Amino acid sequence: MEERRVPAHIGIIMDGNGRWAKQRGLSRSEGHKAGAKVFKQICDYAGEIGIKVITFYAFSTENWKRPPEEVSSLMDLFREYMHEAEDRKAENLQKGMRMHFIGHREGIPEDLLNLFDTSEEESKDADKYDVNIAINYGGRLEIVDAVKQLGEKIKSGELDPADITESDISAHLYTAGQSDPDLIIRPSGEYRLSNFLTWQSAYSELWFSDILWPDFTPADLDKAIDDYNKRNRRFGGV
Ligand code: IPE
Ligand code: IPE
Ligand code: MG
Secondary structure (H helix, E strand, O other), X not given: OOOOOOOOEEEEEOXXXXXXXXXXXXXXXXXXXXXXXXXXXHHHHHHHOOOOEEEEEEEXXXXXXXXXXXXXXXXXXXXXXHHHHHHOHHHHHHOOEEEEEEOOOOOOOHHHHHHHXXXXXXXXXXXXXXXXXXXXXXXXXXXXXXXXXXXXXXXOOOOOHHHOOHHHHHHOOOOOOOOOOOEEEEOOOOOOOOOOOOOHHHHOEEEEOOOOHHHOOHHHHHXXXXXXXXXXXXXXXX
């Protein structure tokens, strides 16, 4: 049998925390707490199996529509994770995790932004794999942000609009310099991308499952990778 290819970049939409909690008579924030545990486990496992980039969708630009108590419990959970990660800094560096927080900064509490910046700075020389955490992320807003930067370059005379290429757009996204996701995983039984990696997912393989995120295990990630290995990626060719 051929050796299995591990996708270089995997994107994961961590969905289903609320339904998982409801099934157990727990609060939605208990569901998010359980989801955060799984996130840490899958993040470590991704490094162990040789994934080069993993992007976790944690909070979308649309998630601000949720009740304020839920939004603030999510921000608290991000804070808790960041402080915990700071305590485990040496261990995470040992694992080779280079952290990136991708998303629109406006709207995120200042203290959280500082924690994100510190974590990126402290892990910038780690070289085993890149871990992107998408918070206040929207694929369309990311493209708007890129267009604004390109507009500034046109205004200053640095760029001629006639010369704009796809690579120029890619280079101004939050994921600049990273490969596009080979595989995007969405648990929870929904069949949509919900504004995740809109530009980057043009040729991603998609994998859906009914599992709710807090129930997701490393074995499920392996199953998704096994299925990915059966796909024939043609990119428009034959
Ligand atoms: C995903 O779980 C977590 C976030 C979007 C922050 P949900 O909270 O969307 O869970 P469901 O979809 O209600 O089950
Ligand atoms: C997508 O899940 C966003 C995250 C997992 C962070 P949602 O639960 O917000 O998506 P919809 O609303 O079902 O499309
Ligand atoms: Mg959901």
